[in-house]
Amino acid sequence: MHPIEQLRYVARASGADAGLLVEEAASALSVFGRDPAAMLTASRRLLTRQPAVGPLWWMAARMVTAADARGEARAVSQELRTDRTGRHLVDNLPDGATVAVAGWPDLTVAALPRRGDVEVLVVDVEGQGPAVVRRLERHDVIAEDVDPAKVAGVVEEADLVVVEAGAAGASAALVDLGSVPLAATARAIGKPVWLVAGAGRRVLERYWQAIIERIDEPDQPRFLDPFEVLGLGLVDRVVTPDGPMLVAELAEPDMPLAPELLVELD
Secondary structure, three states: OOHHHHHHHHHHOOOOOHHHHHHHHHHHHHHHOOOHHHHHHHHHHHHHHOOOOHHHHHHHHHHHOOOOHHHHHHHHHHHHHOOOHHHHHHHHOOOOOEEEEEOOOHHHHHHHHHOOOOEEEEEOOOOOHHHHHHHHHHOOOEEEEEOHHHHHHHHHHOOEEEEEEEEEOOOEEEEEOOHHHHHHHHHHHOOOEEEEOOOOOEOOHHHHHHHHHHHOOOOOOHHHOOEEEEEHHHOOEEEEOOEEEOHHHOOOOOOOOOHHHHOOOO
C-alpha cells in the first residue's frame, strides 16, 4: 500500500487495534523522513482525525522530533510488539480470580488467555459481549456475557474490575463505554479497579488536554459520546509496560513534547 493510502486508512479506521494503527502510521510517516514539514503536516492531519488514540500521539511526537525518522518508526513498532503490559496484568491477577470487564478492551482480552485459572464476566457494550466471550472461550477461558443492567451484580461476583485506557493523562483516562459505571460501582462496593495502560497510552498533559478538547462535542448529548473519561481517583492500580503501580507512583510519560503537533488541520 502506498504511504499516503496507509495514512488515509489510519485516519478513517474505526474500532481497529491501536497497535496495528500506530505501526501502519509509523511506517507511512517514515517515508517523509527527509521532509520534516511534510511529516509534521501528515502527523497533524492524522491526530485531527484520530485524536482519541493515545499511542498515535506518542508515535507522532517521537517521529517529528527524531533525527532518524525511519529508525524511530522501527523503534516504536518494536516497543509495541514487545509491550509487557498484558503479561504484567495476568502475572499479577490473584489465583482463580473472577475478573469483570466492559466492552472489548483489546490488550486485556488478548492477555487473559495466558491464565487458565481465571473467569471473566463481560459486561456487554453495544453488542460486543458475545464476540468477546467466544474469543476467550476459544482459548479455554471461562467467560460469560452479562446484560449491562446487571453491572452491580457483576461487580459483587468479581474479585476485581479491569478497565483499559485508550489514552491517559495525569488525572484521568479515556476509556471505552461502560467502563466508568463499572469502575464507579466497584468503588462503591469496595472492589479493586485496575486500569490497563499499555505502551504509548499514557501521554504528556499537554497532549491529554488536546485530546479532551478534540473529542468534545458541545452540541451533542453526553450519552452519544463514543468514549468515557474515567477519573484516576476511581483506580487502585495502573498496569503499565513497567508493571502495576499505584496512581501516586506514576512518573511522567517518557515522550517528547512537540507543541507543533497541537495545531489542528481541517
